[in-house]
Amino acid sequence: MSDPVQTTEPRVVLSARGLGKDFSGFTAVNNVNLDVHHARIHALIGPNGAGKTTVFNLLTKFLPPTRGRITLLGTDITKMSPDVVARMGLVRSFQISAVFPHLTVLENVRVALQRPAELHIQFWRPMKSLEVLNGRAEVLLNDLGLMEYRDTRAADLSYGRKRVLEIATTLALDPEVLLLDEPMAGMGHEDVHMVSDIIREVAQHRAVLMVEHNLSVVADICHHVTVLQRGEILAEGDYETVASDPRVRTAYMGSDA
Amino acid sequence: MADQSRTADMTPTAAADAPAPRRGVTMLLVVIGLVLLIAAPFYLYPVFVMTLLCFGLFAAAFNLLLGYTGLLSFGHATFFGGSAYFTAHAAKEWGWPPEFALILGVLGAIGLGLVMGAIAIRRQGIYFAMITLALSQMFFFACLQMPFTHGEDGIQSVPRGVLFGLIDLDQPLNMYFFVAAMFVFGLAAIWRIVNSPFGMILKAIRENEQRAVSLGYSVAQYKLAAFVMSAAFAGLAGGLKALVMEFATLTDVTWQMSGEVILMTLLGGIGTMAGPVVGAGVIIALQNRLATSDFPVTIITGLVFMVCVMLFRRGIIGELMESRLGRMLGLR
Ligand SMILES: Nc1ncnc2c1ncn2[C@@H]1O[C@H](COP(=O)(O)OP(=O)(O)OP(=O)(O)O)[C@@H](O)[C@H]1O
Ligand SMILES: [Mg+2]
Numbered sequence: 001m002s003d004p005v006q007t008t009e010p011r012v013v014l015s016a017r018g019l020g021k022d023f024s025g026f027t028a029v030n031n032v033n034l035d036v037h038h039a040r041i042h043a044l045i046g047p048n049g050a051g052k053t054t055v056f057n058l059l060t061k062f063l064p065p066t067r068g069r070i071t072l073l074g075t076d077i078t079k080m081s082p083d084v085v086a087r088m089g090l091v092r093s094f095q096i097s098a099v100f101p102h103l104t105v106l107e108n109v110r111v112a113l114q115r116p117a118e119l120h121i122q123f124w125r126p127m128k129s130l131e132v133l134n135g136r137a138e139v140l141l142n143d144l145g146l147m148e149y150r151d152t153r154a155a156d157l158s159y160g161r162k163r164v165l166e167i168a169t170t171l172a173l174d175p176e177v178l179l180l181d182e183p184m185a186g187m188g189h190e191d192v193h194m195v196s197d198i199i200r201e202v203a204q205h206r207a208v209l210m211v212e213h214n215l216s217v218v219a220d221i222c223h224h225v226t227v228l229q230r231g232e233i234l235a236e237g238d239y240e241t242v243a244s245d246p247r248v249r250t251a252y253m254g255s256d257a
Numbered sequence: 258m259a260d261q262s263r264t265a266d267m268t269p270t271a272a273a274d275a276p277a278p279r280r281g282v283t284m285l286l287v288v289i290g291l292v293l294l295i296a297a298p299f300y301l302y303p304v305f306v307m308t309l310l311c312f313g314l315f316a317a318a319f320n321l322l323l324g325y326t327g328l329l330s331f332g333h334a335t336f337f338g339g340s341a342y343f344t345a346h347a348a349k350e351w352g353w354p355p356e357f358a359l360i361l362g363v364l365g366a367i368g369l370g371l372v373m374g375a376i377a378i379r380r381q382g383i384y385f386a387m388i389t390l391a392l393s394q395m396f397f398f399a400c401l402q403m404p405f406t407h408g409e410d411g412i413q414s415v416p417r418g419v420l421f422g423l424i425d426l427d428q429p430l431n432m433y434f435f436v437a438a439m440f441v442f443g444l445a446a447i448w449r450i451v452n453s454p455f456g457m458i459l460k461a462i463r464e465n466e467q468r469a470v471s472l473g474y475s476v477a478q479y480k481l482a483a484f485v486m487s488a489a490f491a492g493l494a495g496g497l498k499a500l501v502m503e504f505a506t507l508t509d510v511t512w513q514m515s516g517e518v519i520l521m522t523l524l525g526g527i528g529t530m531a532g533p534v535v536g537a538g539v540i541i542a543l544q545n546r547l548a549t550s551d552f553p554v555t556i557i558t559g560l561v562f563m564v565c566v567m568l569f570r571r572g573i574i575g576e577l578m579e580s581r582l583g584r585m586l587g588l589r
Contacts, residue, residue: 060471086473094471100464103457111461112472114454120474123455123486130454173472 010037013073013207014059014090014177020067021054021231028054029231032068034209036177041199041208043218043239046228047251052211053095055228056181059209060092061085073176087115089176093183095211097162099169101155105146108154108165109137112172137172144168145194160187167195171202178202180210184217196221219243227251286531294441298433304501307433309541310440311498316521316533317447318490323519324528325451326483327463331386331515332373332393333491336366338509339396340492345412345505346405355418355435359496366492367485369396374484378477390512397510411506415499436497443490448530450486459483491518520558524565526572535573 014036021029029051036042044052057063059070061082069078077085086092100108113133114120122129141147144164149157154165167183183199184192192214199208200221212218218225218239225242227235235245242248297306315337322328340362347358377388400406407413417427424431450456462469462476470476499505508514517540525536540558547554569576 062467062470081475082470083473083475086471091473092471094467098465098468098471100461100468102464103460107457111457111469114458115473119454120458121455121482123450123453123482125453126449127452127454127457130457169472 010039012036013038014209015071016055016059016068017071018068019055019058019065019070021051021058021063022066027231029058029065032228032231032233034059034226034233036207036209037224038176038207039204040223041203041210041221043222043225044209044211044228045213045215045218045225046234050228051231052228053181054231056092056179056209056211060090060179062092086173086175090179091170091173091175091177092179093166093170093181095181095185097159097166097186099154099157099162099165102153104151104153105141105149105157105165106134106137106151109140109169109172110134112169113137116173140168140172144198145191160191163187164191164195167198171198175206177207177209180208182211182213184212184214192217215243290531291441294437298430303429303433305541305545307436307501308498309538310436311494311501312518312521312537312541313534314440314443314497315491315494316518316525316537317444317530318487318494319518320522320527320529320533321447321450321490322483322487323522324532325456325463326459326480326487328480328484329382329386329519330377330389330484330487331512331519332377332389332396333487333518334510334512334514335369335373335393335396336488336491337495337498337518338400338505338507338511338514339369340366340495341499341505341509342400342406342412344496345415345499348418348500349412349415350405352416353418355420355500358418359439359493359500362496362499363489363492366488366495370485370488370492371481374481374488378480378484390515393510393515394512397507397512400507400510406505406507409507411504412499413504415503415505417500417503432501436501439493439497443493444530444534447490451530455479455482517558520562520565522572524561524572526575526578529572529574529578532572532574539573 012035016032016034019029019032019034020027032055044055046052054063058065061077061080065078069076071077072085072088072090075088077088100111103111110130110133113136114130117133119130119133138147138150141150144167146161146165146168149161154162157165163183163186167180170178180199184195187195196217199210202208210222222239225237225239226233227242227248229251234251235242235248319330319333322330343365344358344362347353347361348355353361373389373392376392377385380388401408417432420431420435424435458469458474458479462474462479466476495509498509521536521540522533523536524539525534526532540561543557543561544554547557565572571579
C-alpha cells in the first residue's frame, strides 16, 4: 500500500477549483481552490462560521455547489451523489458526532464493514452471518481503545468516545481520502493524543483533510494549512507561514476562536 | 480478555446478538404464542381469529416500514385492499386455486408498492406520508371506477377453493390452519428481514441517515426495498382476508384503513415484533364488541388512540418491555 516514491511531491487526490456556495443570496463559500495530497495531512482552519463545514459538504457532495468543479482521483465528481463519492473512497466524519445511537459499538463499526464485504443486502440471512466481520472490527476497536465498550450502545458512550467511535467507523472503510470535521472537539487530553497519533499513522497511505480548532494539534500533525475566512481563502502554506501571517492573526483576534 | 477473539477473522465471538436469558424468554413466549394460535379456533369463533390474524400480519408488515425503517406511510390500504381485490378476482372470475390467487395478490401489491415507493421514497417525514396518502386516494378512486371491483358492491361470494388441489378450505378448521400458517410464515419472514444484514442497514439508516450515506449506502434503494417488502406482506394479509371473508370491498382501500393500521401499530408498540399483532387484536376485538351496539366505533378508536399517545407512547408491548417485569425477564 505505501508509496515507494516518497521523494517526489505526493500526488493530488482531491481538488477543488473555484468552489462556491450561495444560500439564498448569502455567499457562504466563494472561489475556494484546494488541493489535497496523498499521504499528507491538510488542515482547514478559520473562525466560526467561516464556511469550513460547508466546504466539507460541498466536497463530499452533501450539498450541490453553486459554482466550481471538484475532482477526486482524476474523476470529475461535481455532479455525483454523496453515496457514490463515498464508495469511490472519499469518506467524511461529521462535526456533530454521527454514530448510530441504538447500535452497539461493535455494530457501528460493522455497519461500515458490511458494504465492502458485500454483506448488506442479504435479507434472508441471519444476523450471525455478520460475525465474520467481528475480527476486523475488533482490531479497530482495540487500536482506538474502545474494546471495553464493544457491546455498549453508542448512545451510552461519553461525548469524546462517540467521536472516537465515529473515527473508528470512518477508518473501517479504509478510505483513500479522509475528511474529518473537528475530530477532536470535546475529547479529553489523552484521547486527543491518541487520535492525533492515529491520524498521523493512517495518513501514511491516504490523504487527510481536517477541520481543527486546536491549533497545537494543527501545528503538531498537519503538513499544510488553509485558512478560511468569510467563505474565502485567506492564507495558505505550512503552519509557520500561516501562523506568522498578520492577516491570519487579525482574523483570529477579531473572533472568539 | 480483550484479545480473545481478534486472532482469526472467522471465529465468532462469545457474545451473540442477544444475551442467553433473553433468548430463553423469547423462545418461551414464541412457544406460548404458537400454542394459543393452535388452541384458539376451539375456543373462539374461527372467522374472528382469522380476521385478527390478517390484521395482525398487516400491522406487522406496516411496522417493518415504520418501526424498522422509520418511514410513515399513509397509504398502506392500497396494498392490503388492492391485493384483496386481485385475489378475489382471480379466485372468483378466473377460478384460480387459492394459492395462485394469493400469489397474484402479493405480486399486485409488490407492483403497487414499487410505483408508490419510487414516487414517495425521496421525500422525508410528513411529505412522504402526504404523497403516500395522495397516491392511495388515487388508487381508491381507480377502484371505485374500475369495472372489475364492482364499485360500491365489491366482489362478493369469493370461493375459498381447494388448496394445492388437496385441502378444502371451505372446512373452517382447514381454512383456519392455512391462515395461521401464512400468519406464522409472514411474521417469521419479517423477523428474519429485520434481523438480517439488510435489516442492520435499515436500522442504521433509521438511526442516522446522513451517516449511512457517508458510509456509501444508497439510502433510497434500501428504503425502496423495505417499502416493497412491507407492501408484499400487507398484500399477503389483504389477500388472505379476502379469502377469509369471502369478499373484497372498497373498505379495505380507504384512507381510514391506512389510518387503522397506523393506530394498531402505535397501540401495540412500534419497532417490536409482537406489538402490532397485539394492537391489531385490541382494535379488532373492540370493533367486534361494538359492532352489535349503537355506540360509534370511531369514537372509541379515537379515544384509544388518545390514551395511547398520552399514557403509553411506546405502545402496550413497548411499555411492557420497558417495565420492571420486562427488564427482569431481560426483554429490553
Ligand atoms: N444549510 C444552510 N443554509 C443557510 N446557511 C447556511 C447553511 N449552512 C451553513 N450556513 C451558513 O454558512 C456559513 C458558514 O457555515 P459553516 O457551518 O460552513 O461554518 P464553519 O466554518 O464550519 O463554522 P464552525 O467553526 O462554527 O463549525 C454560516 O454563516 C452559516 O450560518
Ligand atoms: Mg463547522
